[in-house]
Amino acid sequence: MLMSTPSPASEADGAAAVKLPREIKVLVAAAFLIAIGFGIVAPVLPQFAQSFHVSVGAAAVVVSVFAFTRLVFAPLSGVLVERLGERRTYILGILIVAASSAACAFAQNYWQLLLFRGLGGIGSTMFTVSAMGLLIRLAPPQARGKVSSLYAGSFLLGNITGPAAGGLLAGFGLQLPFLVYAGALVLVALLVATQLPAAVPAPAEAAEPAGVQAVAQGPGLEGAAAAGPLPASGTGPAQGAGPAQGAGPAQGAGKQAPLLLRAALGIPAYRAVLASSFANGWSAFGIRMALVPLFATAALGAGPEVAGISLAVFAIGTGIALMFSGRLADTWGRKPMILLGLLVNGLGMGVLGFTGDVFWFFAVSLVAGLGSGLMGPAQQATVADVIGNERSGGKVLATFQMCSDFGAIIGPIAAGYLVDLFSYGLAFSMATVVALVAVVFWLPAAETQR
Incomplete structure (x- = not known):
């Protein structure tokens, strides 16, 4: 008996119907x-x-x-x-x-x-x-x-x-x-x-999409498998998992061990999401907060209120994208949304340094914010796919967060030196370069959602 493949529309309905x-x-x-x-x-x-x-x-x-x-x-x-x-x-x-x-x-x-x-x-x-x-x-x-x-x-x-x-x-x-x-x-x-209960349960629908299993079997993961067990596909007791590990070591002895960082680093999608997290930190949390206000004053001759409005416009663009990007990450997949977000945000931030009036400054800020909102949910969902519901991944999560913080710290410093030595245009263009480097990491990575 042949089984039909679910259509994207039916998948979207299914994702929307899930009770959180x-x-x-x-x-x-x-x-x-x-x-x-x-x-x-x-x-x-x-x-x-x-x-x-x-x-x-x-x-x-x-x-x-x-x-x-x-x-x-x-x-x-x-x-x-x-x-x-x-x-x-x-x-x-x-x-x-x-x-x-x-x-x-x-x-x-x-x-x-x-x-x-x-x-x-x-x-x-x-x-x-x-x-x-x-x-x-x-x-x-x-x-x-x-x-x-x-x-x-x-x-x-x-x-x-x-x-x-x-x-x-x-x-x-x-x-x-x-x-x-x-x-x-x-x-x-x-x-x-x-x-929140002392023992936080995993969701009842613990079965992972087949894509995660495919990633685990894909090329380049032999070293990860040798370093430690990859995230099980969330199949619960069949994988030897005990109770969910919400309350720490006091819980059942049958629980799965945490996902080792070196095992996660053997997965191309995880390495790629570290790169895109660094790029997003460099752009959205670093250059935007440090360089945009200075650019509005020095290059556009505008007051601080224009810089404040531009930050709000960026946030509005991010908010608009968040209204649908999470759903698309669950239906289209993580990789397409991250690639699209990197390109939109990276190109937007690069163009921002060449805007010559307030209108285009606001318009490009909105576009750059859209890019950040497009990739955000898909990035976190990718990390979730790698870890799985039944496994703890504290170090894996911390490394993902560190990459964003690292980009947010060194991005403004590097951009500041480029402004002093060259121009605002070149400083903002560095965000485009960093985003394109992250795109290179993502191109060979397998989709984790399906």
């Missing part, structure tokens, strides 16, 4: 609260640093030290996830950031502020990696792109609304936003502690 676990909605709500708090602090932090009578460069260091400590301590967060479990590491990380934010409000000098803000980066990477691990464990395989879009969209919405609230709160004192952020994070910790 309640725990995912808890994580999405927590992400929104975190993003609002971060947005409240973001516009106030440089001003608070300058209140200690330091230079603009020193104030910028207070902003970048958060990303630096995230990068340095990401490997530790991966170890903690594997030893303590995602839920415990998430709550601990949230409380560390809350304590750091409250301490910043009471800083008596610049160096105390720098230290307290840097310590917050440790907690940030802990809950970021843990949240990714929880989403991978909870998301049905056929709806991973949808879940990634929901999570990213909640962060985006919080980042858009938070700065406005931060500006209002700053009128009552520069310390108040930090205390409000700390309070919001305590609420998040309570939410996760009370609404």
Whole structure:
């Protein structure tokens, strides 16, 4: 008896019909609260640093030290996830950031502020990696792109609304936003502690798409298989998996061991997603935040309000793409969406440095934001495909996050030197070059979704 192949339309209907676990909605709500708090602090932090009578460069260091400590301590967060479990590491990380934010409000000098803000980066990477691990464990395989879009969209919405609230709160004192952020994070910790079970279950639809099995059998994975077991295709007990590993080592002895980083690195799709994560960090989180405001003032002769609007336009473009990119990642596949996002974002950022008026500056910012939103859910879904629902992958997740942070740190530095030596156009064009390098990594990689 012949079996028909499902059409893309029927697959789309199936992905849309998947009921998401309640725990995912808890994580999405927590992400929104975190993003609002971060947005409240973001516009106030440089001003608070300058209140200690330091230079603009020193104030910028207070902003970048958060990303630096995230990068340095990401490997530790991966170890903690594997030893303590995602839920415990998430709550601990949230409380560390809350304590750091409250301490910043009471800083008596610049160096105390720098230290307290840097310590917050440790907690940030802990809950970021843990949240990714929880989403991978909870998301049905056929709806991973949808879940990634929901999570990213909640962060985006919080980042858009938070700065406005931060500006209002700053009128009552520069310390108040930090205390409000700390309070919001305590609420998040309570939410996760009370609404997520101690043992986070894998979804009932644990069967992975056949594409992951095909990847595991594809060329170039012999070394990965020798280094350690590849992510099982989520078949549960048939693979010898015990209970889901939500609460750490205390759970059943039959659980699968964590996916080894060297095993994941043997998978071409994982190496490719590291490259695209670095490119997205370089462009969307690095050059955009550091170079766009300077370009608006120096090259376009516009005021800071134009730079702020351009950042909002970029975020709007990302939000528009997130409305459909997750669903397409679940139906079309991860690889096409990442390739499309890299090309749109990379070319958009490259053209941005050659815009000569405000209208085109905004228009190209919107296009670049669309590119970032197109690839975001597909990237996280690819990492989820590699790890699988029944396996922990703390170090694998941490490495993925580190690549984005690394791009966000060195991208602005490299672009700044190019501006000083050459021009804004060349500095922005570097984002295009980095994106094209990531495309080269993705071309030979196999699709993980099907």
